Amino acid sequence: MNDLSPDRDDRIANLKGLGCSRKRVEDARFTQGKGNYVDDIKMPGMLHGDFVRSPYAHARVVSINIDAAMALDGVVAVLTAKDLEPLGLHWMPTLAGDKQMVLADGKVLFQGQEVAYVVARDRYVAADAVELVEVDYEELPVIVDPFKALEPGATVLREDLEGQTSGAHGERRHPNHIFLWEEGDKAATEAVLDEAEVVAEETIYYHRTHPCPLETCGCVASMDKVNGKLTLYGTFQAPHVVRTVASLLSGIEEHNIRVVSPDIGGGFGNKVGVYPGYVCSIVASIVTGKPVKWVEDRMENLMATAFARDYWMKGRISATKEGKITGLHCHVTADHGAFDACADPTKFPAGFFHICTGSYDIPVAYVGVDGVYTNKAPGGVAYRCSFRVTEAAYFIERMIEVLAQELNMDAAELRRINFIRKDQFPYHSALGWEYDSGDYHTAWDKALTAVNYDGLRAEQAERVEAFKRGETRKLMGIGLSFFTEIVGAGPVKNCDILGMGMFDSCEIRIHPTGSATARLGTISQGQGHATTFAQILASEIGISADSITIEEGDTDTAPYGLGTYGSRSTPVAGAATALAGRKIRAKAQMIAAYLLEVHDNDVEFDVDRFVVKGAPERFKTMKEIAYAAYNQAIPGLEPGLEAVSYYDPPNMTYPFGAYICVMDLDVDTGQTEIRQVYALDDCGTRINPMVIEGQVHGGLTEAYAIAMGQEIAYDEMGNCKTGTLMDFFLPTAVETPHYTTDFTETPSPHHPIGAKGVGESPNVGGVPMFSNAVHDAFRAFGLRQSHMPHDHWRIWRIAEGLGLHG
Amino acid sequence: MSKKMQITLTVNGETQELLAEPRELLIYVLRERLNITGPHVGCETSHCGACTVTMDGKSVKSCTVFAAQANGAEITTIEGIGSPDSLHVLQNAFREHHGLQCGFCTPGMITRATKLLEDNPNPTEEDVRFGMAGNLCRCTGYQNIVKSVLAAATELSAAKEAAE
Structure with missing residues (x-):
């Protein structure tokens, strides 16, 4: 027609x-x-659950006395591990093949850990009762540093695993070691690095942060004892998987469980996992025969459910003198906290981190990731990214900048001469992926032209000269980032969650x-x-x-x-x-x-x-x-x-993009101002351009937050220092930059309509863009690497360290 | 727990009489007792603004106002701002300019914006960004929220001029 x-x-x-x-x-x-969000759900006779949480990061639980709490009018039940043990529910399996305490079983391993679960008439009474539960703790030595955790003789955190020399992902070489996961050809990579004309080496830390959706996690569990049916409303990013897990844990047949995710107020990975609150609410509803609601508050959310990142990435990248990359070696020390509850497909304990060769044609590479237990909250979720892809993108995009510095080359040009060429797709990466489609050179040239890259570099050079002459105290950074994502998990043959294929x-x-x-x-x-x-x-x-x-x-x-x-x-x-x-x-x-x-x-x-x-x-x-x-x-x-x-997808999809920002930075106050952000995304076939643009804006803002100030920080005692929105940075409309979006369209050859997915790209590409801008501003003064988040104090400290304060 | 207090509120034009403990927060009285679930709880520390309502002509974070403090007050929530048959200009503008995604911050955002435009009918972009800074959004990056509020301001001003 x-x-x-x-x-x-x-x-x-x-x-x-x-x-x-x-x-x-x-x-x-x-x-x-x-x-209709979960906290809007009300059911007749509904009770409210609340947790007694540990104030200590590592302690033995000597005793728990619930008498005073139970005596309070309106309190219906107080559950402890002893109550859950006969049901086999005092521990639960994690998505990563480990197990996690539902309620403290003899000890606590992180601050904010769930110790007892109070069920009461309303949330005020429940909160009062939480205060009345007396827990006697005996403090134990705390480890918050994953490198110290692996030292010989370090305090053993997971006594329940004592003597187990292998876990779900192979050998454990230390009581606080979870796994070593490797990909690529180690010997060949080391041989290339040994012979290389140029090698750049750097340790890149991607700090611990948190998805922090505006709505926290919660559920309403309702056991209908007459019909034998359990209904569970909750903030679930994967409701069917929750149903299967609930069935396996509770013994209720799956057809008798109905899981409903109502409207969800943002997820960003926070709402993928199964949390003790869900398990306790189900048990409480079964025990009481009444619906039980549990909604965590913001402090509980930031302290206990689903951190993200916390990867120490030690990299070596080699190249010819002309800048052609010849090899990449990466070792990661991954801080998983007290329980390995990372949300990754079963066979990938480090997610898809091995996409870390990025958008570049790197002939040989090796990645090794050591997972480590510490006294921090469990989680390790993919905060607006596909399973550790943002860590990988940050790593390679920093290493490219470091290599450019080593070679004394322009970082945009270094990227260009190493991009996978259009005619190389489908491209097989050294770490085992098959990139479906891409046209990186076209996207990069479009981006560089759009921002007048050469003009910006000329302006920056003038600024440095003016700074040296004492005419300005502001430096200018150009943040470059070219990312390739890997999304759409996944082929069932490779990817499953608790055994369920990811169709x-x-x-x-x-x-x-x-x-x-x-x-x-x-x-x-x-x-x-x-x-x-x-x-x-x-x-x-x-x-x-x-x-x-x-x-x-x-x-x-x-x-x-x-x-x-x-x-x-x-x-x-x-x-x-x-x-x-x-x-x-x-x-x-x-x-x-x-x-x-x-x-x-x-x-x-x-x-x-x-x-x-x-x-x-x-x-x-x-x-x-x-x-x-x-x-x-x-x-x-x-x-x-x-x-x-x-x-069942035959392959993942590989969206990509070219991001560039311009930042002015005051060396005396550490304050930054993002003058311009240009984001070009290629997500294949575009379904709704308005929705795509909105998602790019949102993802860039989350990237801005992570790069410039957002973190989950602990002191040496394991106290979480960032448990409220006072300390945990969420940008407002005032500091959030203005964005210009653009696109190219390279359809996925294996997807029925050619679409690739876009929601997470701006976070994956945005973090290196903002971080590279900070580093770029100081490049003329010799800065190699400074860890995120780049808040005012840390930027001031860079300037101080470089002797720029005179 | 202390003795309950008799509290009278006018919420979205309707008078409500109820007994509340002195420690009860306005957001819980609205949500739990009056079933007004448009305003949401996001932080309970006044930072996120998801609970924003208008109280006696001022934008307040209802998560840090005691119901007792609101005794005798006139309160407007998102539910009182427009109706399905007659949406407020801001409600249309947020949809038209894609000023929302998950929707959790939206009731507080729109409620705050009504007050902002009442106080400053012709705001600049900077005015809007500053005036909305007490309301956090995790999805949109604010750009389309700002666009929505500015578009609504233009429309409201034009309507006002036409009426004069």
Whole structure:
């Protein structure tokens, strides 16, 4: 069909399908205060749970006295590990193959650890009762430094593992060692480094931080003892997995458990894991027979659930004198805290960190990651990134800058001469990945031109001269970053969470009057799935997105899926949606052919209808076809028009981008001002440009926060120093920079619509961009590496260390 | 726990009488007792602004106001700002300019913005960024929130001029 009549354009526009900036359907309820978040859920007779938490980072629990708490009016129960032990629930398995205490079993291993769970009439009474629980602790030596944890004779943190010389990921060489995970050719890499013309060596620390969504984690557990059904509402990024875990832990059969993720107030990885609060709430509901709500407060959120990063990355990169990279060696000391609760696919204890060769054609590489226990909170989640990809991107983008310095070369040019070329895709990296598609040179040139890179460098050189002459106290940094992400986990053969393959799903029902409902195994936490998945479907099945309802998050109705994190919704569930749509279309074609009295192959799809080939005036619209599916007996076809697709992606997708910022920095106050941020993203086929731009803005802001001030910090006693929003930096509208977004479009060759995912790219690429700008500002004065976050004090200290304060 | 107090509030135009402990926070009275769940709890330390309501003509963080302090006050929450049939200009503007994503901060943002535009009907971008700095958003990076508020300001001013 090549009918380009205005009528056809109108029909395309009416679909509101792929590529249009459709306004979001979610917004009506959110702008009117009618969202339904977990803390908005109220049930008759509902009780409230609250935790007694450890004030110590490492201590033996000598005794717990609950008498005073139980005596308080309104207190229904106080659970301790002793109560959970007969159920086998005082410990629970983690996503990383370790186990974690649900409630303190003899000792505590981090400040804020759950010790007892109080259940009471309302949250005020529960909080009062928490104060009345008397816990007698005996303090133990605290280890907050992962290098000290591995010293001979260091205090053994995990006594429960004593004598176990191997864990879920192989050999443990020290009582505080979790695993050594390796990838690449170590001997070949070391040989290349030994012979290299130029080698740059640096230790890059990516500090501990936290996703800190505006809504904290919580749940409402409701055990219906009459029907034997457990309903669990909660802030779950993967509701089906939670159902399976809840079934395995509780012994309740899976068909008797319903898990519902209502509206979620941001996730960013914080809401992937299973936390003691969920387990205790389920137990409390089973014990009391009443619904039990638990919602953590901000301090509990920052102290106890789901830190991110905390990677010490020691790198060596080699090159020819002309700057052609010849090898990369990386060793990571990974601080996992008290329990290894990292949220990674089972076989990848360091996530996809081995994407750390980045966007560059590096012939040989090696990565080794040592996981270590310390007296810090467990977690290790992918904070707005795909499983340790942001650590990898930060590492390589810093190493490139360090190498450029070593070579006395321009860092933009060094990147350009080492990029994987367009004709090398699909590209097999030295660390085992198959990059699906990319055109890095085009993106980089577009970015450099857009910001007038040469002009900026000239201005910067003048600024340095003016600074040296004493005419200004401000330096100028140009922050460069070119990142390649790896998202959309994942092929089931490689990727699983607790044994569940990481496929995803979509089920579509076309209703007789031509509208549709589609359900997915994912769950939006702000991404706008109800808007964008309807667009994918509209283009596939010819029904307007406005006539398609997308539902997610209720395990009783949605097909099984692995959830939303790691930018996997569009690459995996988006593909399932397109393929389910194509099944609908295939059946619709047969119905249309029957109605038009021609052979199946004599009709073809055109926007919103099937037409007879060569006779466009003879057609049946999807609306007519839908009706026929329910009101006509069509020989050889079942009634109805429904389809379901479970999609196992053949590969991950590899979005990429070129980010550049310009920063002015006051050497006397350490204050920074971001003058310009340019972000070019290539996420393959673009579904909704408005939503993409919004996600890029948000991810860049989270990157800005992480690079410039946000951290989870501990003192030597293991006290968390950043437990409130007073200390934990979330930027406001005042300091947040202004962003310019741009794009190139290189579709994924293996995805049904060519889309790659975008939500996390700006965090992955943004952190190195901002950090590189700080380093670049001081490059003329010899700065090699200074660890994030680059807050005013730390920047002042760099200037002081370089003797710039005179 | 001390004796409960008799408290009278006018919330979104409706008079509410209730008994509350002196320590009860306004946000919990609104959410738990009056089922007004538009304002949210994000931090309980006045930093995030998800709980913002208008109290006697001022924007307040209802997570750090005792219900007792609000005795006799007039309170407007997001629920009192527009209705499904007649949305406030700001509610439309946030949708039109993609000023929200997860929606958790949105009720507080819009409530704050109504007050900001009342106090300063023709704000600059800097005015908006400063005036909204008490409300945190983790999803949008603020750029589209600022755009939404500025667009609403323009529309409200035009409507006012037309009326005059």
